[in-house]
Amino acid sequence: MRPGIALIGRLACLLAVIWIGCPVPPAQAATTERIVVNRFSGVAIEGFDPVGYFVDGTAEQGTAEFEANLWGAVWRFRNEGNRASFVAHPEVYGPQFGGYDPADIARGVTVAGNPRFFAIVAQRLYLFSREANRDAFAADPERFLYEVGKRWPALQQQLSQ
Numbered sequence: 001m002r003p004g005i006a007l008i009g010r011l012a013c014l015l016a017v018i019w020i021g022c023p024v025p026p027a028q029a030a031t032t033e034r035i036v037v038n039r040f041s042g043v044a045i046e047g048f049d050p051v052g053y054f055v056d057g058t059a060e061q062g063t064a065e066f067e068a069n070l071w072g073a074v075w076r077f078r079n080e081g082n083r084a085s086f087v088a089h090p091e092v093y094g095p096q097f098g099g100y101d102p103a104d105i106a107r108g109v110t111v112a113g114n115p116r117f118f119a120i121v122a123q124r125l126y127l128f129s130r131e132a133n134r135d136a137f138a139a140d141p142e143r144f145l146y147e148v149g150k151r152w153p154a155l156q157q158q159l160s161q
Helices: 003-021 080-088 102-107 131-139 141-159
Strands: 063-070 073-077 114-121 124-128
Touching (some): 063 080, 114 131
Antiparallel strands (some): 063 073
16 A cells, blocks of 8 residues: 555544544524524524423423424423423513523624523523623613613514514
């Protein structure tokens, strides 16, 4: 075998091992929709159970076994009870502002919230892109919600175009 071909073969094997061993980055959420969804699967809030935030106080993954389609998104739940609660009252259990970060909306931009950074204020779920945004919002939610109220309608219109 020629030395050049052997080298190419070894390099190809090395690249394959590196490629297989690299973690796959999570799919990015779409930011041109009214609800933050995975652009490949259509799953909202990365498959986290929106009712679980209220019931368990933590961010818990839902399963494909318990799904509901609403607002053009697939929502996942941990159990049938959570699914039924969401379907009966999506305005209560769904993330406010479609899952976009209210701290960023207050600044005039739409940034998808991360389901791991959340707050429940006045019995409503808010998701944040960063922990610092969540902490700032939690310190003075009224101020942020006032700013969001001024900016969200125009931003929402842009998302639907």
